[in-house]
Amino acid sequence: VTGHVSDEAMADFRAGLLPAHEAAMISAHLSTCSRCAELDAQLASVTSLLAATPTPPMPAALAARLDAALAAEAAARAASTDTARAGSGPSVIPPAAVPAPMPAATVPQVTGTGAVTPGHAGRQQPATGLAPPGTTASPGTPSPGHQRPAGARGDSRGPGRGGIRPPSRLALRLAMAATAIVLVAGGGYAIAQLVSGGTPATTAGPMAAPHSAASQSGAGRSAASGLAPAAGPAARLPVIHSGTRYRTGLLPAQVQSVLRRFAAPAPAPSAHEPGPAAAPAAFPQLAACVSRVAGAAAPRLVDIASYRGRPVAVIVVPVPGSSTVRVWLVGMACPARGGDVIAHFSMPGTG
Amino acid sequence: VSGDSDAFGLLFARHRDRLWAVALRTLGDANDAADALQDAMISAFRRADSFRGDSAVTTWLHRIVVNACLDLLRRRAARPATSGLAADALDALAAGHRQEQPDSDTALDVTAALRTLPPEQRAALVLVDMLGYPVAEAAAVLGVSEGTVKSRCSRGRARLLPRLAHLRGPAVSGAPGLASAVSPAPVPGPRPGNRTPTGDVSAVERGGENR
Helix, strand or coil: CCCCCCHHHHHHHHCCCCCHHHHHHHHHHHHHCHHHHHHHHHHHHHHHHHHHCCCCCCCHHHHHHHHHHHHHHHHHHHHHHHHHHCCCCCCCCCHHHCCCCCCHHHCHHHHHHHHHHHHHCCCCCCCCCCCCCCCCCCCCCCCCCCCCCCCCCHHHCCCCCCCCCCCCHHHHHHHHHHHHHHHHHCCCCEEEEECCCCCECCCCCCCCCCCCHHHCCCHHHHCHHHCCCCCCCCCCCEEEECCCEECHHHHHHHHHHHHHHCCCCCCCCCCCCCCCCCCCCCCCCHHHHHHHHHCCCCCCEEEEEEECCEEEEEEEEECCCCCEEEEEEECCCCCCHHHCEEEEEEEECCC | CCCHHHHHHHHHHHHHHHHHHHHHHHHCCHHHHHHHHHHHHHHHHHHHHHHCCCCCHHHHHHHHHHHHHHHHHHHHHHCCCCCCCCHHHHHHHHHHHHCCCCCCHHHHHHHHHHHCCCHHHHHHHHHHHHCCCCHHHHHHHHCCCHHHHHHHHHHHHHHHHHHCHHHHCCCECCECHHHHHCCCCCCCCCCCCCCCCCHHHHHHHHHHCCC
8 A cells, every 4th residue: 555545445445346465555554643543433434324324114005006006906907807708898897887987085095096196107017127118108198008908917927827817805995996087087197177167078987988807007197186075165177187297308298298188278268057166186276375475466378287206287388478478387285385386387278 | 995005105205305415415416316216206105015014114214215216327327318408417506496495515525426326325325324225235225235335435435535535624634524524324334244135236236336
């Protein structure tokens, strides 16, 4: 050792990675060199510091999300098993058996499942090192093709494994919940509706797309928000559920795309029909949230979607006298926690 | 099929805090950790049959979680920087806003420092130094030799040194602050009777993934 011991060499020395003769030299050097002795101590403190960093327990919300994700997966498996047995038959529960508008409170497993799904959206295969990179669906694209036909997951299961045992009661119950989500969600799109007192402008059709539950860990994602009864104040908001999975680097482009697709979201404001005037389940206080972040300005569009696996509301507010829009990306705590603003930026609107 | 999810749910629940800690500290972001953990859990559930009765199921679970984390990091690293918004700033915003139990300043600093490390070094340090897994177990989780784990930890510690210097408390001359504030973990010195040959491994590590 000439001069002093480098950080790397000292770290290797401490880890027992050096050949004996080098270790001996450093050992001897340490007894005479206070600078290197301090380096030695500093490296010890790195480990101490890491060890002293607390590791919080899993947040309860995440535990619930994971439980629900597992339940949904089990339901999908059970349902695909069932479908496999019945050939290409319908899903476990006949569509008619599922009431369309369901108060979320009475069907906790539905909202639970729905709450899970955003994080899982668009991933064909979990990232475990086995999946090829880049399998994520492109952002802003609904995933009608995100189906899991029966038997398509055979890669993860032994041959013939699926059809042998009947699904458990639990699995059936979960499959039912999953089916309910699917039916309400339709193709993954719930189109513009007023937050309260309004009508659903269009609907991709609860009955239009009776996918089997097994196919629908995907489309259920944006669904839960459509299930809740009106809970917010009677403000009119142009709420859409674009199904977009917003991404960090793509936010402006995605917002533009959504603005283009939902250029005229407002349905006839006079319409008053009985029906699910839904405040998004994830954002029961959406109106308060919007006014918290945007003040008195009337938003052009509020998109209930997901960002990094969490439900978010994307609030787009035109700037008067310009073509610019302001965009807020807020989380579910909104309007609490300062609006729970995840991102805020301005960008050119589209006309 | 019946009972699978129940049994697996119990298994996962038993380990979830540890797995969460691994994911959270490896990724340094609560949202990413949640996503990785969910992916890992589903993947493990789908493959659970092949591991039924395996005594190393804990290691297996950890391995899947770590792989999911590393996969996420690699994909993230491979993704080209996008125009428009500063991704890092947004990420920081998201992390700051979204974590349910905010970390202390120190934990945030440590997390930030860890994020500067290559993923493999980070994963090794999180397991060994942060969470106290024995080197042998970390090696099993990471699917590499013990020597490689040690080497990755060593490289990582050296790289963290300057980044964590400010956390070692007011420097009294000659006496590192933190070493006295926090009882130092037992870090073995050079061990002549080291079980694993390490020379070639560290050479590989030096050439391969360092810097």
